[in-house]
Amino acid sequence: MTARRPYAGLIVAEVISDAADDALVLAAGMTGRILADLGADVVRRRGRDRGFERSTELFLSRGKTMSNESTGELLGRADVALVDGAVLRERGRAGLPSVSAVLSLFGGALAESDRPASAFTAAASAGLLAMVGDPQREPLRLGGHQEAFALGLSAYGGVAAALASARPHGVPVTIRASLLETLVWLNWKAVPLEGYDALPSRTGAAAEWQVLRCADGYAVLVYQEPDWPRLKAALAEPALDEPRFATRGNRLDHLAELAAVIERRFLTLTRREIHALARQHRLPLGPVWSPAEAFGEPHNQARGLFEPLGVDPGVQAPRLPLVWLDQAPARQAKIAVGAA
């Protein structure tokens, strides 16, 4: 299960201009973090202080080096660059490595614009905020830095495809990864698709899938229609047999009441008991663990999910979510690797 390092020997430059929004710094940080874990020598150009939390800096900087080189010097020796539009305009395409990812907030006609935007306003434009939370309250973002980190995944996908390509060495590949394109792509089911009368939106207490209270915290109610008989059997709650919950149509008409009945039952169960019921009845229910609790979760421990971020073994975070299981024996390279 040794992790492979297919990018060993590659130099990746992370160069986001000081004028760019924080989201692009975080996104490039995520892309670079993944590439560093896969063997690349990732070098970040020292930019202005963004005021990020120390834990965010620690997480994104693992395995990288910081450089005071000029942008030109750093880009000149890199095989791969993660840049924003301002760096591209300043250096020109010829001034960037053959594989370069250009990150932006917008796509479309606004791709080159400097209109003020943030990860949060991009989530609003992409419809994501409208999907989370209580309809009686303000729309809600997902926790952490989901938008920027998702853009980081998007740019990683493009860079990885370029580095796997059989294209001849040195042929330029310019990846355009925008925050809004990535978020719209993620939230594709929110747009009007044929056959669906109503647009999806946040439904709060009337959501089919939602977090409910239980005896020692919270658990999530998640199920598909075929799970319903097993959910009833697992919870053994007589009220679930009432006519108002008899058919899917009935249940959709009484979702808030249904959730209230199930929460009443959940309140008699601990998260471990709900977890055990879910396993026993093959149900997709799950306890809500805090990060502090997740460190000790047997499943996470068995998978070796956490690792030190740096020299202090006490500062821990999840490892790269890619495990190399059985591997075929190495052989002589058959062809030269293409780009970069």
Added chain:
Amino acid sequence: MKLLEGCRVLDLGIITAGAATAALLADFGAEVIKVESPTYRDPFRAWSAQDEPDAMPPLFRATNRNKRAISIDLKRPEGQAIFLRLVRRADVVVENFRRGVMEGLGLGFARLREANPDIVLASISSQGETGPDAGHVSYGSTLEALSGLAWVTGYQGGKPEVSGRDVNYPDQIVALFAAGAIATALRSVRKGEGGSHLDLSQRDLAAFMIGDRFAAASQGEIVTRQGNAQHHYPLQDCFLATDGIWIALSVPASALPLLSDGLAVGDSDRPDGLRKAVAAATAARSAGEAVSFFVALGVPAAIVNDGNGMMADWGEAWDHALQRDEQGLIVKGFPLQVDEAPLAIERPAPQVGAQTCAVLAEIAGYSSSEIADFAAAGIIETAR
């Protein structure tokens, strides 16, 4: 030449996580062959809100464009032999079945590797190949709960929240990451390191996506829900405009002086005063006017769009994340673009077994009579 041109993928992926991963590989230029069975379809083929029985459901159509499709009964030894012959001529197998299904079919990695030492098997699962919860049934929002993501999502002082059934966030992001991971493994193969079995767990990924929150928790910090606030913005939240539409606003420290002047807030260090002034300024304007007002002051602001609002921004603020197929219907587009090798929709989502005969003849090398015999025996299914 597209980035992954020349790469062949056997796509056992279903619903979103697996099928969208393979779709991205197809968008990068790989030849992706969707593999279904006479007795088992991608469940997305049955998830439809339409009345017309023969219409292809939009969720399936959106996720499986740019693919070819074959149908082989993998439960039968003859079907497995056909599949393994295809594995010999493929680079990647993608699957997101319940754990144990591939082994149960006799198509675990060891057998695939016997057929092709350079094969990459990407196993995309809810909770990974190992660990006590590996066999636990779960959907995207289950994993938000288990990973810690739900814990950090929610109103300040309120309960944890999940993205819910219509977003199912972990299912979406895993496709982005898995496509990259597969491309990384392909580079490894090209370097002569041989094939590999990739264990891609959505729960692990959801935890990685809040990795900085774990780093904070490991140092004793209390990690909880912050609503819409974020550390590096003095003010960030949604505000209601006079037309009943929400707008989202992020106020960076650099914009505080101009915004405070514009709103006549005396002391920009008093967040309550600024919040009230922003709320009042928004409530006095329509959403569009409020966004223009704040943007003119250098403050990031946007209308909180629903699906119709997203469509209205198509072309202006984004243009390739969704696409229209030959019939003008919406399908998934691309999260990114490549200048020198543009991603494009080149074929619509296929009917079951649409290319079974062609793929078995051209790639697996079976003769017409062999293919006819397989069909007669129900081992394969061809397009109706």
